[in-house]
Amino acid sequence: MLGLLGALPLLALARPARAAAATPLGFGDLYGAVSVLGLSFSDKVKALAGQPVTMRGFMAPPLKAEADFFVLTEIPMSICPFCSSDADWPDNIVVVYLDRAQTFEQANRMIEVTGRLEVGSWTDPHTGFVSLLRLVGARFERA
Amino acid sequence: MPRLAIRDLVVSYPGLGRPALAVPRLDLAAGEHVLLTGASGAGKTTFLNIVTGLEPVAAGRVRWDEIDLAALGEGGRDRWRAAHVGLVMQEFHLFPGLSALDNVLLPARLARFRLPAALSGEAERLLARVGITRAGQKVETLSRGQMQRVAVARALLARPGILIADEPTASLDAESGAAVAGLLAELAAETGATLIIASHDPLFARANLNRRLHLDAGRLVG
């Protein structure tokens, strides 16, 4: 009995600790020179691929009220994240995939997201959403 | 069996002019049966509290064989008492809701976390010895005389070298009192324990006890 009672708080505390080693990454760091071929990733992004990173930005108004993903933008989005250029992939957004689906309260507030950086084109089989840069297994909090 | 040696014992309480108890020198031989008498407030209970380690020894020395109670802390006295002293009180201090057997075993259960298997058999033997036939009976359903018998069995479970009884018959009728008094003397003799009974019951005055001590205003007389 004693052991059981003792284990309860520990169980709750045993949630994965925030990745202490996450490298801060800014929107300005994402892409290198714009070449004739379009956007190319910066060396920093290439080096950090697969590593935990933290990014600060704004949560775009979510497309689904309960979802495991949202769009992180550099500037607050009453302005559309996909409208700054006609390109399908603007250079000032990152898609965030959370470790599980949840509802949101933080749209258009500054948040800090920590997750593993994934680089390269990938199509979400669930939504058909094509993204070039992603933070996966992510958690976020108000910055 | 332990011998008691008291030297220069003084017990004072704040606010009282004279000591509640002052025993310059007292020796009891091992296995002696002692009757302690004295008027109410003469210091009987204080004396018993001191020799059982319930109260700390502030001044003087109280030695049972090689153990000086004055040198032990509170936890040390608790452990020593659990191992060496059996107590029988006027109020039985049995715990309702538990059977007679569980009451006998309770101090042992609370002194260590695992009960030795043999102890349960010993408890049943002791209950039979004091005349309790239904060990599983809830203790609050017993008569007062039976309750004190259970308390006697409890006092003897740890095979103590010292058996202390504080007015053991005061809340019993004459017949039960006589039975309990007899049991105490018999069992102390069987185990060879040193027995100290504090009582003003004339029953004990008639009993065959080795030695009488009389307290008057905190001092031993005779």
Next chain:
Amino acid sequence: MLGFILADLRRHRWGVAAIALIVALATALGVAVTLQERAMRLGSARAADAFDLVVGAPGSETQLVLSSVFLQAAPLPLMPGRVLAGLLQDPRVAWAAPIGFGDEIDGRPIVGTSAPLLEGLGGLAEGRGFGRLNEAVIGAAVPLRLGDRFHPMHGHAFGVGLVHGGVTYGVVGRMKPTGTPWDRAVLVPIEAVWRIHHAEAAAGPAGPGGAQPDEGLDAPVDPSALLSPEATGLPAILVKPRTVADAYKLRRDYRGETTLAVFPAEVLTRLYGTLGDVRLVLAAIATGAQALVGAAILLAILVHVLQRRRQIGALRAFGAARLAVFSIVWLEVVLVLGAGLLVGVGLGWAGARALSNQLARQTGVPMPVGFMPEDAMPLALLLLAGAVVAVVPAVLAYRQSPAEALRG
């Protein structure tokens, strides 16, 4: 030791039960607040899941979403009919369907729409879609059968609705359950809604059983009617964008002088912010109640321990270890608190269930009541706080001198 504790608790069972009950109620309050808020969030989020983008006339975004997604009837301003035509021809749109309200049947909304919505909501469980203007498809929870015929009623504005006596719809299909308010809706072709109200407007206010152009509805559904630039004005259009990027672009393009595009999710997210604030206030109240209850119980236990100091002293006089006395008192308190906590979790869950079921009946939005892993944290903290507080009476018992206790 546990045997002694249980016997002791049994002996004081009424006091123990009362304390456990108070703990349970205080816990239940906090649990119910958490669960209910979550149920409302998840319920509304899932009910809106099929609707990515809603376009309406400029006005309140919240009102637009409540009316179109959650079918909470409210008068909405109309936008021109050509908006729908534009959306239907937009390559970024997978499908778009109009929503027109007004009529109802036995308190259930009759919604005028078009065929793509039937698929968009999950498709049919039985029967077929509407092919003629006087055919209807019913939601999963509508108590009608295939082949039933019914007369729509117009609004409730005058207490007693006006029956469109001359109009008769026949049920030809039933939707699969969607877990949304649409389960209680009756879907008919939007042109039918248009025609009924045109005719009414032309004929002036008609009494019950007044002349109605029933024969006008006995015609096949014509999809091209929706493309006409002269089509009647609409309160809302549900839009399914092809891609996520398209969704954001459509939202931008249709926020203007004549239209308002909004993600139901963004309205809900704003709502959840408010709901979250309310939850924080309620949670603070619950925590305050728990602290008060904790203090009252601590007092009760302290008094109880003081009353029993003779017994506790006797335990030690007869050879119980000091630590055992401490453990007994501590364990008893923790056991009672723990039991109260567990019962409270159950009570809170049951309370949230009852409330959610009631809300679900009223709104048609199922409210899932369930625990999440993170709920363990506050409960564990509560238990921890109880365990720490239980140390106080335990120390009091621990410090009790056996000699004094016996003398007392």
